[in-house]
Amino acid sequence: MSELAAKAGALDAADELAGARKRFVLDDAVVYLDGNSLGALPANVPGRVEDVVRRQWGELRIRSWDESGWWDAPERIGDRIAPLVGAAPGQIVVGDSTSVNVFKAVVAAVRMANPIAGEAVRDEILVDATTFPTDGYIAESAARMTGCSLRPVTPEQVPDALSGRTAAVLLNHVDYRTGRLHDLPSLTAAVHAAGAYAVWDLCHSAGALPVGLDEHGVDLAIGCTYKYLNGGPGSPAYLYVRHDLQDRFDSPLPGWNSHADPFGMRGEFEPAAGALRGRVGTPDILSMLALEAALEVWDGVSIEAVRAKSLALTDFFLECVGAYVPEGRVESVTPVAHAERGSQVALRCEGAGDVMKALIERGVVGDFRRPDVLRFGFTPLYVGFADVERAARVLADVLADVLGERLPEAARTQAARR
The missing domain is CATH 3.90.1150.10 (Aspartate Aminotransferase, domain 1)
Structure with a gap:
């Protein structure tokens, strides 16, 4: 030896x-080092999914929205994720893809930076030049939608690039190519000092290291759940909206699920209170409840x-x-x-x-x-x-x-x- x-x-x-390994379905003949793309299957997930399909859907059917807790799953599961990213309850909603949540967060940040309609005093978005391509695509689309210019910069360049024009800054906590961890506390502080809003992509950090969203005053954050959180392929992403910003969070994708009275079917949109504003349409229950089961591996x-x-x-x-x-x-x-x-x-x-x-x-x-x-x-x-x-x-x-x-x-x- x-x-x-x-x-x-x-x-x-x-x-x-070491004992946590038995909570996963693994092949001892294989060394699996791709959890930063797709986490391994938690052993309790297949049984939970079978129960959701056979009993909750197959037997209870529509009753499961209330009796099985389907309706409040996005917030309930968000509260399960919250401790892993350093957030208090009531600030994370689960649903949609990372890309969709990036769009919500960036547009909402620009709107909060320009609270008077028609007066875009802050008309520039900074985006991580080394970002995963989709974040760049979404940021470019958000810039066109809000009448902003888009300026790609590396995270190290952000402090010098900030100005009175900056509305929002979209950054990756960990670089997906190199594994470089960026300085979330100091960059967030720099963004705030310039009067702008910080939006962080946590796809490659949540479940792997402490994030400290509340501690460092992050405004908005998004992330996927199929990497270090082991939620399964295509499992729903999440959106974090800091408590004191929730009443100003103006989503560009208002849906019936984010309405204050979702079953009122009113013609005019009235946003729900709290993190529920981040919801859009009907939750994707099968994958969402598989994610909830997967998060049990974090117990203890x-x-x-x-x-x-x-x-x-x-x-x-x-x-x-x-x-x-x-x-x-x-x-x-x-x-x-x-x-x-x-x-x-x-x-x-x-x-x-x-x-x-x-x-x-x-x-x-x-x-x-x-x-x-x-x-x-x-x-x-x-x-x-x-x-x-x-x-x-x-x-x-x-x-x-x-x-x-x-x-x-x-x-x-x-x-x-x-």
């Missing part, structure tokens, strides 16, 4: 979150413990890669500093697409981003240190095979001792 394999065993033995788990393990896992992965992979074969584009790292490691390498395909064939599942980035996501609830050591070892073997060069003697000897 190699020294790193032995170290992995010791770290797993001391891991306070602190986000601080998750963050500590996340950093330990990514540190150990980088250590193993450094030991097993010949120098110069890969380059980490994920920051070394803990304060700047999310819960993934991105490695740049030649032939990354072929390398990832070979990794998956050998039981190590990550993903690939063009043109040359391998992404490995570390979900602390079900990824262990032995998984990490194995992934790095297989990566070294794959690189040697795919790129046609064998490992140096020292690395071969160490791998042979596993």
Whole structure:
């Protein structure tokens, strides 16, 4: 057994979150490092979904809106997510996709920044230039709709780019390509100092690290639930609206579900009170209740413990890669500093697409981003240190095979001792 394999065993033995792994459906023959794209299936979800389909829908039918709690599911599940992102109850509503919620949040932020109709004093939106493409597309559409100009800047450029024209700033908490963690507290403070509104995309941070929405005064936030929250493919996203902004939140997508009297069927729209203003149409009950079941894996788990393990896992992965992979074969584009790292490691390498395909064939599942980035996501609830050591070892073997060069003697000897 190699020294790193032995170290992995010791770290797993001391891991306070190790027991959470049994809450998921996993194949021990596979190292799953793609939870930053799609989280693993929580073991209790299939039974819950069967109950929703067979009993709640099949037997109770329409009665389930009241008797099974379908109607208030968006707020109830929002309150389950709230502690994971540092929010008090009553500020998060679940529903729609991340893209739809980005649109609601950005347009609403511009409207709050220009409270007098027809007087767009603040007519510029700043958007993270490194953002996931959809956020950029939505921001551009929101800018056209509100008569604003759109200015892409990197998060580091935001403080200098802010001005009296800035209405809203849309930023990603963690860069989806590199895993870089941006400074939410200081950037939010800078946006507020300029009199603008901060909108944060939490897709790659919620469930992986503390966010502190209330603590840092974030105005609006959105995020998906199918990554580190393990809600399932296409599970509904969520929208956070800070308590003191809720009476001014003017959604560009008013629907009957966000009406103060949804069953009154009145011709004129009157927004509901609180976070309910973020609702639009009929909730997607099947996926929403699957998400609610999935969130039970967080019972008794602190986000601080998750963050500590996340950093330990990514540190150990980088250590193993450094030991097993010949120098110069890969380059980490994920920051070394803990304060700047999310819960993934991105490695740049030649032939990354072929390398990832070979990794998956050998039981190590990550993903690939063009043109040359391998992404490995570390979900602390079900990824262990032995998984990490194995992934790095297989990566070294794959690189040697795919790129046609064998490992140096020292690395071969160490791998042979596993």
